[in-house]
Amino acid sequence: MEEVNNKFVSIKDHVNGSPNESDFEIKTETISLSVRSKEVIVKNLYVSVDPYQLNRMKSHSSSQAAISFATAITPGCAIDTYGVGRVVASGRPDLAKDELVVGLLTWGEYTLVEEGRLLNKLDPMRLPLPLHVGALGFSGLSAYGGFFEICKPKKGESVFVSAASGSVGSLVGQYAKLFGCRVIGCAGTQQKVDLLKEKLGFDDAFNYKDETNLKSALKRYFPEGIDIYFDNVGGEMLEAAVANMNLFGRVAVCGAISEYTGNQKRAALEMLDVVYKRITIQGFLAADYIERYADFISTTTDLLRSSKMQALCDISHGVESVPCAFIGLFRGDNIGKKIVQIADE
Amino acid sequence: MEEVNNKFVSIKDHVNGSPNESDFEIKTETISLSVRSKEVIVKNLYVSVDPYQLNRMKSHSSSQAAISFATAITPGCAIDTYGVGRVVASGRPDLAKDELVVGLLTWGEYTLVEEGRLLNKLDPMRLPLPLHVGALGFSGLSAYGGFFEICKPKKGESVFVSAASGSVGSLVGQYAKLFGCRVIGCAGTQQKVDLLKEKLGFDDAFNYKDETNLKSALKRYFPEGIDIYFDNVGGEMLEAAVANMNLFGRVAVCGAISEYTGNQKRAALEMLDVVYKRITIQGFLAADYIERYADFISTTTDLLRSSKMQALCDISHGVESVPCAFIGLFRGDNIGKKIVQIADE
Known part of the structure; x- marks a missing residue:
C-alpha cells in the first residue's frame, strides 16, 4: 500500500x-x-x-x-x-x-x-x-489549570460551574470536590442534572432552562454567595454569577459558548459589583498551563484509575x-x- | 463656648x-x-x-x-x-x-x-x-495600590487611563510615567487634554467626546495594543479598551462613573477577547492597600515635594x-x- x-x-x-x-x-x-x-x-x-x-x-x-x-x-x-x-x-x-x-x-x-x-x-x-x-487532553488541562491556577481555590469555598456536564465543567466540578470545595453546577437537562448529583458528586445541580431568573436562582443555590465561578457559557449566566459573588470572588473564563453563535446577548456586567466586591475575572487557555502538564497527567491518571474521578x-x-x-x-x-x-x- | x-x-x-x-x-x-x-x-x-x-x-x-x-x-x-x-x-x-x-x-x-x-x-x-x-488621601492610595498591585506594570508597557484628569486618573498616569510606562489618557474637554500632555507628562491624550467610535480611537492611539487599562468610567470605554488589549492585558476597575447615574449602558464585554487574550479584569478599593500606606505616603510625599508629581x-x-x-x-x-x-x- x-x-x-x-x-x-x-x-x-x-x-x-x-x-x-x-x-x-x-x-x-x-x-x-x-x-x-x-x-x-x-x-x-x-x-x-x-x-x-x-x-x-x-x-x-x-x-x-x-x-x-x-x-x-x-x-x-x-x-x-x-x-x-x-x-x-x-x-x-x-x-x-x-x-x-x-x-x-x-x-x-x-x-x-x-x-x-x-x-x-x-x-x-x-x-x-x-x-x-x-480528561487527559486539553479539556482536562483546561479544567486543571483553570481551576487551580486561575480560581486559586481554598478549602471550603463555594464553587459554581456552568455547562457542568460538559467536557471541562464535569472535570472542574470533580477537581473542586476532591480539593474540598462545595460545588454546584448547572446544565440544560434533567438527565444532566441527575448525573452531576448522582455520578459526579456535585453537592447540588440545577437545570438553568427551568429558571426564569438566573440571578435569583443563584441566590437560592448560594445563599452565602459564590467564591469561585468557572465560566463556560458567558452571557446572562456570567452576569448572574457576578451579582452573586462574594468579596474577592474569582471568575475563570474558560469559554462563552452562549456567545459563540452570536444569538445570545453578551454579558453586561455590573461593574459596581466588580469594584465593591473586588472581583477578578480572568480569561485563560489550556496551553498557558503546559508547564504543569506532568503534574496534571500524573494527578489525573491516578484519580481516573482509582475511580475517584469519572470521565x-x-x-x-x-x-x-x-x-x-x-x-x-x-x-x-x-x-x-x-x-x-x-x-x- | x-x-x-x-x-x-x-x-x-x-x-x-x-x-x-x-x-x-x-x-x-x-x-x-x-x-x-x-x-x-x-x-x-x-x-x-x-x-x-x-x-x-x-x-x-x-x-x-x-x-x-x-x-x-x-x-x-x-x-x-x-x-x-x-x-x-x-x-x-x-x-x-x-x-x-x-x-x-x-x-x-x-x-x-x-x-x-x-x-x-x-x-x-x-x-x-x-x-x-x-493625592495623599484615598484618591492617592487608589491610584498607587491600583496601579502597582492590580495592574502589575512592567517597564515599557502601554497604559491607558480614562478620566485621566480626575482625582485618581491624574495620579495613575504620573505613577505610570515615572515607573517607565508609555501612558495615554482620555478626558472630556480640550483643556483637560492639554493639561494631561503639557503639565502631567502623559505621552498623549484625547477628548473622548470628539470620537465617534471609541474602539477605533483606541486602535489609533495604541496601534500596538494596550497592556494596562486603568478604568475609572466603565461602559463603552471599557468595552473599547478590552477590544484593544494585548495578550495578558490587565484592567484595574477603580470606578465606573459612566454607570453610576444609570443613564449609560453597562459594558458588554467581548468575552472571546477575555479568553483568547487572557485578559484579567479586577476590581479593587483603596482600603485593600492599607498595608502599603506607609510606602505610599513616603513615595508620594517625595514626588510631590520634588515636583516630580503634580497634584x-x-x-x-x-x-x-x-x-x-x-x-x-x-x-x-x-x-x-x-x-x-x-x-x-
Whole structure:
C-alpha cells in the first residue's frame, strides 16, 4: 500500500452564527505513504469535537477577537483537532509504525502530520483511549489549570460551574470536590442534572432552562454567595454569577459558548459589583498551563484509575458523524466530552 | 463656648440617577463641646467630594451592589467623607485641641468623630493641606495600590487611563510615567487634554467626546495594543479598551462613573477577547492597600515635594457649595481632585 484514501470534514465557507449540516462537506483526498523526514502519517482513532472550533470558522469581520488569536480554519481544507491515532508511516525516528500517538490530528480518517506539529507517543497507562482525548487532553488541562491556577481555590469555598456536564465543567466540578470545595453546577437537562448529583458528586445541580431568573436562582443555590465561578457559557449566566459573588470572588473564563453563535446577548456586567466586591475575572487557555502538564497527567491518571474521578465521554462513530456531533454541542446534545471514533482500535 | 452651630449637607431622600441641587439640603444642628471619652469634635477645613458617594445615596432597590458593600447614606443625616480638619474638643489623649487631623469627617462645618472612626493626627510635612485630602488621601492610595498591585506594570508597557484628569486618573498616569510606562489618557474637554500632555507628562491624550467610535480611537492611539487599562468610567470605554488589549492585558476597575447615574449602558464585554487574550479584569478599593500606606505616603510625599508629581486640586468654598461640587463631578466639571474648603486654615 503506497497511498491511502482519506475522507475528511471541511467547511464550505466561513460559518457565522449557529452551524448547520449544510455548512460542512466530506471531502476525499489521497495521501501518499512515502513520507518525508520528520513527517508522520497517522490513522485517526478518536478525535475531539469542541465548541471553540466555531470561533475559528468565522469570517474575519464576524469576530476580530477569535480570529486574531486562534488560527482560522480555511474553507475546503482539513480541520485540525486534538486526537489519538496510530502511526501508519513515519519519517520520525522516535515514532514507529503502529505506535499509538496523541496530538494535533484532523477531523478525518488520516492525518499527515508535518514537522513541528504537536504529536507525541502515547502510553495509554491502562486507561481507555478516549480518556486521552478528553480528561487527559486539553479539556482536562483546561479544567486543571483553570481551576487551580486561575480560581486559586481554598478549602471550603463555594464553587459554581456552568455547562457542568460538559467536557471541562464535569472535570472542574470533580477537581473542586476532591480539593474540598462545595460545588454546584448547572446544565440544560434533567438527565444532566441527575448525573452531576448522582455520578459526579456535585453537592447540588440545577437545570438553568427551568429558571426564569438566573440571578435569583443563584441566590437560592448560594445563599452565602459564590467564591469561585468557572465560566463556560458567558452571557446572562456570567452576569448572574457576578451579582452573586462574594468579596474577592474569582471568575475563570474558560469559554462563552452562549456567545459563540452570536444569538445570545453578551454579558453586561455590573461593574459596581466588580469594584465593591473586588472581583477578578480572568480569561485563560489550556496551553498557558503546559508547564504543569506532568503534574496534571500524573494527578489525573491516578484519580481516573482509582475511580475517584469519572470521565464522561460521549462518542459518535465515523468521520461522517463529525458535523452532526459538532452542531449538537451548541444545542447541548453532548454529555461530557464529545468525541468521534473514526476507526476501530 | 460650650457648643457650636454646625451646618451640614444631607440628602432629602435617596438619589437614583443623576443628582440635582434639589436632592440636597443644608441643615443645622448644635454640637455640644463637652465630648465623651474617645470622642473628638473637629472643625472641618477641607473635605473630599467623590463620585462613589452617589452609589451610597441610592435606594436599595436601585443598586444592590453598591448598597450591600458601601454604607448607605441616610436621608436627613450628615454624610461622611475623607477630609482634613482641626481639633476643637478632644476626648482622646493622643489628640489635643487645635491639632490638625485627617480622617473620616463630614460634608459639614464640624464633625463629631465617635470612637473607632478613622481620625489621625496630621503632619502636613510642608505640603499644602488639600494634598492630604487628595493625592495623599484615598484618591492617592487608589491610584498607587491600583496601579502597582492590580495592574502589575512592567517597564515599557502601554497604559491607558480614562478620566485621566480626575482625582485618581491624574495620579495613575504620573505613577505610570515615572515607573517607565508609555501612558495615554482620555478626558472630556480640550483643556483637560492639554493639561494631561503639557503639565502631567502623559505621552498623549484625547477628548473622548470628539470620537465617534471609541474602539477605533483606541486602535489609533495604541496601534500596538494596550497592556494596562486603568478604568475609572466603565461602559463603552471599557468595552473599547478590552477590544484593544494585548495578550495578558490587565484592567484595574477603580470606578465606573459612566454607570453610576444609570443613564449609560453597562459594558458588554467581548468575552472571546477575555479568553483568547487572557485578559484579567479586577476590581479593587483603596482600603485593600492599607498595608502599603506607609510606602505610599513616603513615595508620594517625595514626588510631590520634588515636583516630580503634580497634584491637581479643584477647590470650591463653603459648605453650601458641596452639592454643586458633587453634581459637577458627573458633568466632568472638575479638573483633578474635587475638594471643598469649608473654613480658612
